[in-house]
Amino acid sequence: MRIRLLLALLACGVVVGVGSTTDVTVLHIQDARTGETTGVERIDPGQEFAIHYIHSFDKTPIHEVYVIRDGKIVQIREEFQYFAIGLEYTERDQERVGNFTVLHMERAFDSFSLRVATYTNQSLVIGDERTPLTDYAERWDTLTFSAERMSYLEYAYYKTTTQA
Template identity: 30%
Template sequence: MTDRITRRKRVAVALAAVAVVLVALAGGAAALSTGKVLVVEDVDTGERYVTEPVDDGSTVQLQYMHSVEKTPVNDVYRVDGDALVNTRMEFESYGWGLPSRVNVTNVNGTFVYDPPEPIITLDSLSVSPGRIADHTLVVDDRRIDLVAKTNASDVRIHVERRTITDVLL
């Protein structure tokens, strides 16, 4: 009888140990990164409007109509870790907020600022999508109408790592 009780205690202890190991493994797996996403969220509320998968080297473009000059602008960024690195700017006329003291190349009537080394690295990018400016976000080849998605609300664009828990929730 005591052998049976001892055996049951051993089995119970072994099962409890296995359960502890499984919980620890599940917790560790939940914290593992499953990749990165580009997040567009409301500046005031944190509401997420867009979550797009990205990798190191992914291209993120912010395309819009310059509010004063009424000409197209295309800001190009590259995902580098958790940062956005400004790698290129294309615009058709000089205006407020556009680079005026840098070397540009004229390509078919478009000024192209293509620095030899990226000079601006951002943890996040703040944008006020406007109906007149018609802000569009292009993530690799996926086009997103920022004005329609955000109802023209101020947003913060940033890269973050996703865990298995994030994916499941």
């Protein structure tokens, strides 16, 4: 019986040890006003993620696409059906793909902030998962997005204690 208990404790120690020393890259989402963590999303190296929303005036879909590189969030493209107010305009580095104009860019940020709007149906898209930004904050609150390395245990803690 003591050997089983000892082996169980040893196994738990190994799991905790590995979890506390294994780092993961996350998209850290915080309330811009309070700094409170409202969500963390694991991002694998080279994996794209996007903010999708509907343009408030033109009512057309827009996708802002990012990757995390060297600890920074890098916007690599913006995809939209039609040019609308507030969108980047350039005749360089763009192409038409299906019904979308794709504007290629390389814009690096330590972090960026985004207000959760009422009528634009904003969501964070990672792979096949789409999460409404209202899962991270109330409408009209501002969220700050940053790239971070954290231990797997810290990630697991935030993942289980934040967002609905």
